[in-house]
Amino acid sequence: MSEKPGASVPGRLARLIVASAATAWAAAASAATDAERIDALEKQVSQLEARSPARQDEGLPLHGFMDVNAGYRNNGGPRGFALGNLDFYLTPRIGDRIKGLIELNFEINESGGLDTDLERMQIGYVFGDAATVWAGRFHSPWGYWNTAYHHGQQIQTTVTRPKFLEFEDRGGIIPAHTVGLWGTGAIPAGAGKLTYDLFTGNSQRIDLDGGTPGSGTLNPNTASATNHRALLGFNLGYLFPGALDGLKVGVHGYTATIDDDAAPSNSTRVRFAGGYLVYLESDWEVLAEYYDFDNLDLSGDSGTHRSKAGYLQVGKTFGRWTPYARGEKASLDQTDAYFAQQENGGSYDRAVAGLRFDLDPRAALKLEANHTRFTDRVVSAYSEVRLQWAIRF
Amino acid sequence: MLPIAFSCLAEELVIAHPSVNISKEDVRDVYLGEKQFAEGIKLVPVDNASVQELFLSRVLKMSAAKYETAWIKKSFRDGLVAPSTRSGDAETIEFVRRTPGAVGYVAAAKPPAGVVVITKF
Numbered sequence: 001m002s003e004k005p006g007a008s009v010p011g012r013l014a015r016l017i018v019a020s021a022a023t024a025w026a027a028a029a030s031a032a033t034d035a036e037r038i039d040a041l042e043k044q045v046s047q048l049e050a051r052s053p054a055r056q057d058e059g060l061p062l063h064g065f066m067d068v069n070a071g072y073r074n075n076g077g078p079r080g081f082a083l084g085n086l087d088f089y090l091t092p093r094i095g096d097r098i099k100g101l102i103e104l105n106f107e108i109n110e111s112g113g114l115d116t117d118l119e120r121m122q123i124g125y126v127f128g129d130a131a132t133v134w135a136g137r138f139h140s141p142w143g144y145w146n147t148a149y150h151h152g153q154q155i156q157t158t159v160t161r162p163k164f165l166e167f168e169d170r171g172g173i174i175p176a177h178t179v180g181l182w183g184t185g186a187i188p189a190g191a192g193k194l195t196y197d198l199f200t201g202n203s204q205r206i207d208l209d210g211g212t213p214g215s216g217t218l219n220p221n222t223a224s225a226t227n228h229r230a231l232l233g234f235n236l237g238y239l240f241p242g243a244l245d246g247l248k249v250g251v252h253g254y255t256a257t258i259d260d261d262a263a264p265s266n267s268t269r270v271r272f273a274g275g276y277l278v279y280l281e282s283d284w285e286v287l288a289e290y291y292d293f294d295n296l297d298l299s300g301d302s303g304t305h306r307s308k309a310g311y312l313q314v315g316k317t318f319g320r321w322t323p324y325a326r327g328e329k330a331s332l333d334q335t336d337a338y339f340a341q342q343e344n345g346g347s348y349d350r351a352v353a354g355l356r357f358d359l360d361p362r363a364a365l366k367l368e369a370n371h372t373r374f375t376d377r378v379v380s381a382y383s384e385v386r387l388q389w390a391i392r393f
Numbered sequence: 394m395l396p397i398a399f400s401c402l403a404e405e406l407v408i409a410h411p412s413v414n415i416s417k418e419d420v421r422d423v424y425l426g427e428k429q430f431a432e433g434i435k436l437v438p439v440d441n442a443s444v445q446e447l448f449l450s451r452v453l454k455m456s457a458a459k460y461e462t463a464w465i466k467k468s469f470r471d472g473l474v475a476p477s478t479r480s481g482d483a484e485t486i487e488f489v490r491r492t493p494g495a496v497g498y499v500a501a502a503k504p505p506a507g508v509v510v511i512t513k514f
Contacts, residue, residue, distance in 0.1 A: 063468065091472045096435035101472035124472060128430045132471075139470075147470050155466055184471075186427065193427075361458035392465060 064088040067153040067390035075382035083108045084388065087119070087151040097126045101138075105151050115169070118222075119151060119177070134182040137222055140175055141182060141197035141235050142252045143276045143289040150176075154390040157285055157324055157356055159368040162311040163348065164330045165289075168204075168218040171344030173309075173332070174272070174291065175204040175256075177220040178231065191241035195250070196234070203229040206260035206341050214377075216260055216341045227267070231256030237276075246281025257298065258338060266337035267299040274310075283317040285324070295336050305336035315356075326352040334376055346377035363391045403500040405444060407452070407511040408486070410495045417512035421453055423496055424476065426467045437495045438476040441485040445478070448498045451514045 067084035089103040103119040122136035139147045145165055149156040166172035180201020186193045202225035209215035237250030253273040260266045272293045279286040290310040297303060308331050315324030329349040332339040339345035354368030366388045373381040407420050415423065415431045422428035423438050430436060441448070449460050464475035479485040482499040489495040490507040504510045 061474075063465070089469065091468055091474055093474060099472050122472075126429065128433075129428055148466065150469075152466075152469050155462065155469070361461060 060090060060092055062088060062090060063393065065152050065154050065390065065392050067388050069159070069386060069388045071384060071386040073382055073384040075380070077382060077384070078110070084153060084390070085151050089120070099124050099126065101134075103151070109169075117169075122182075129185065130187050131183060131185040134184070135180075137177055137179045137220070138182050138199075140178045140233065140254075141184065141199060142174070142233060142254055143235070143274075143291075144248070144250075144278050144287060145289065146176055152392070153388065154362065154364055154392040157315050157322055157366075158313070158326065158352065158354055159366045159386045159388045160352065160370065162289075162313075162326070162328045163344075163350055163372070164291075164309045164328070165311075166344070168220065172218065173330070173339065173342055173345055174254075175218050175220060175231075177222075178202075178233070179220055179222050180231070186239075189238065193239040193241075195237040195239060195248075197236075199233045200230050201225075203227055203231045203256040204258055206258060206266075206338070208261055208341065209343075211262065213262065214341060214345075215343050217343060218258075227257060227259045229257040246279055248278045249275070251275045259299075260337070260341045262341065265299060266297075266341060268336070268338040269296040269298055270338055271295060285313070285315040285317075285322075287311075287313045293332075293336075295333075295338050297337060300337070302335060302337075305333040305338075307332040307336060307339060313352075320358045322356040322358075324352075324354050324356065326350075328352070332376075340377075347375045349373050349375065362393065363389070365389055402502045404502075405447060405451075405498065405500050405514050406504065407496065407498045407514060408489050408505060408508040409497070409511050410489055410493050411507075411509050412493045413496060413509070413511075415496070415511060420496070420511060424453060425463060426471070426473045426475075429473075431494075434494045437492055439485060439488055439495060439497045440476045440478040441482065441498055442478050443481045444498060444500050448514060452498075 065085065065087045069084050070081045072079050084107070086106040087103065089101065092100040101120055101122050101124070105117045105119045107115050109115050118137065120138055122134045122138045124132050124134040126132045139150050141147050145161060163171065164173050167176050178199055178201040180199060182197065182199040184197045186195045202221040204221050205219050205226055206216040207219045231254065233254040235250060235252040237248050240247040252275070255269065255271040258268050258270050270293070272291045274289065274291040276289040277286065288311065291308065293307040295305045295307070297305070309329065311326055311328035313324065313326035315322050330347055332345055332347045334340050350370055350372040352368060352370040354366055356364055356366045358364050369383070369385045371381065371383045407417070409415065412434055413431055413436065419428055423436055428436065446457060449455055449457055453460060467473050468475060479488055482501060485497040485499050486505045486508065489497040498514070499505065
C-alpha cells in the first residue's frame with residue numbers, strides 16, 4: 001500500500017476508495033463464509049451431543065471409616081490403646097439399573113492379629129423406587145442399627161453397639177450377615193412411605209472352639225448352606241410425614257435352622273419377631289429395638305424356649321456436642337442350645353452414657369462409660385470407660 | 394453495577410431435562426436418594442456449588458454437613474452415589490440440558506433454554 005512519489009491527490013483518493021471497497025467486499029464474503037461454517041459446526045455439535053449424552057460415570061470413589069480407641073476395664077479386661085476398624089466400601093454402577101456394593105474390613109482381634117472380612121459383596125438390580133433385588137453377602141436387614149451403622153463408627157453416635165447386636169465374631173447372638181437374596185424398596189402410603197425388606201439365604205451355623213460346649217460363635221455360612229436349610233426374614237417399616245418427619249416405626253421377623261458342630265450336633269429352629277422405633281430429627285436421636293425369640297429344639301426333646309432382648313438409646317445434639325445414654329437388656333434361656341452354645345449367649349444388662357464431640361462433620365471424638373452385669377451363666381459385672389476417635393473419608 | 398443488577402433480577406429455579414416429569418414435591422426425595430426414577434427414567438440430580446447453601450436451607454431444610462452425612466448413610470446402606478457437584482449456573486444448565494434424567498438448580502434471570510422449570514425456591 002505504499003504510495004508512488006508524485007501521484008496526484010485525486011488519483012490517490014480514487015485508489016484508496018477502490019481499495020477500501022475491495023477490502024469491505026472481501027470481509028463481507030469472509031463473514032458470510034464464517035457464519036455458514038459456524039452454523040455447520042453448531043449442527044455437528046448438536047448431533048454429537050444427541051448421540052452421546054453428558055458422561056455420568058465420573059470414576060469409582062473409595063469411601064471408608066476408621067477409628068482408634070483407648071479404654072480401661074476394671075475387671076482385668078482390656079486396657080490401653082487399640083486400633084479399631086479400617087473399613088473400605090465401593091459402590092460401582094453398571095448402567096442405570098445394575099449396581100454393586102463391596103465392603104472390606106480390617107480389624108485387630110483380641111490376640112493382636114489382623115482379621116480381614118469381606119463384609120459385603122452384593123450385586124443389585126433396581127426395578128424402580130419400589131423394588132431393588134440384591135444377591136450376595138449383605139448386612140441382615142432386621143431392626144435398624146445393623147444396616148444403618150454396622151462398621152460405620154463415625155456415623156454411629158456411640159462408641160459401642162448394643163452388645164447383643166455385635167458382629168458375629170465379636171459376640172453377637174443374632175446373625176449380622178446373610179448370604180442370599182434381599183428384596184427392598186419403598187412405596188408411598190398415605191403421605192408417608194412404607195418400606196420393606198424381604199430376605200432369604202443360607203441358614204447360619206455355630207462353630208464351637210475345639211468342640212468346647214459354650215464356646216461357639218455364629219458363622220454366616222458364606223460358602224454354602226451347610227445344613228441345606230434356608231433362612232427367611234422380613235422388615236416392614238413406616239416413615240411418617242409432616243410434623244412427624246424423621247420418625248420410623250417397624251416390625252421385623254426371622255426364622256432359620258441353625259446347627260452347631262458339637263458331637264452330637266444341636267439343631268435349633270431359631271425364630272424371632274419384634275419391632276423398632278427410630279426418631280432422627282430436630283437434633284434428637286431416639287433408637288429402640290426389641291427381639292422376642294421363640295426357638296424350638298429340633299435335635300432334642302427340650303421343646304420351645306422363649307428369650308428376649310432389646311435396647312433404648314437417646315441422644316440430643318447441642319452444636320458439636322451430643323450427650324447420649326443407652327439401656328440394654330437380654331434375657332436368654334440357658335436351656336436353649338442356640339444361646340447356651342454361644343460364648344456370649346448369657347443374659348446381661350448394660351447401662352451406657354457418653355459424650356460425642358464432632359471435631360468436623362467427618363471426625364468425631366467420643367467418650368463413653370458403661371456398666372455391664374451378667375445375670376445367669378456367670379454372675380459378674382464390670383465397668384468400663386472407652387475413648388474413640390472416628391473418621392470417615 | 395451489572396452483577397448487582399443481575400443478581401437482583403435472578404430467580405432460584407429447580408430445572409430438569411425435558412425428559413423428566415416430576416413435581417415440586419418430589420424434589421426433596423430426588424436430592425435425598427429416596428426417588429431414583431420418574432416414569433422409568435433414571436434421575437440424575439446434580440448439585441450447583443454457587444447456590445447449594447440456599448437450596449439446601451430452603452428446599453431440604455438442612456445444612457451442608459447434614460446433607461453430606463445423609464448421603465454417606467444412604468450410600469453406605471443402599472449403595473447409592475451422591476449427586477455430583479457443578480461449579481456454577483452455566484455448567485449446571487449445560488449438564489441438565491444435555492443429560493436425560495438430569496435435575497439441577499440454578500439462579501437465573503430467566504428460565505434457561507433447553508430445560509424445564511420444576512419450581513422456584
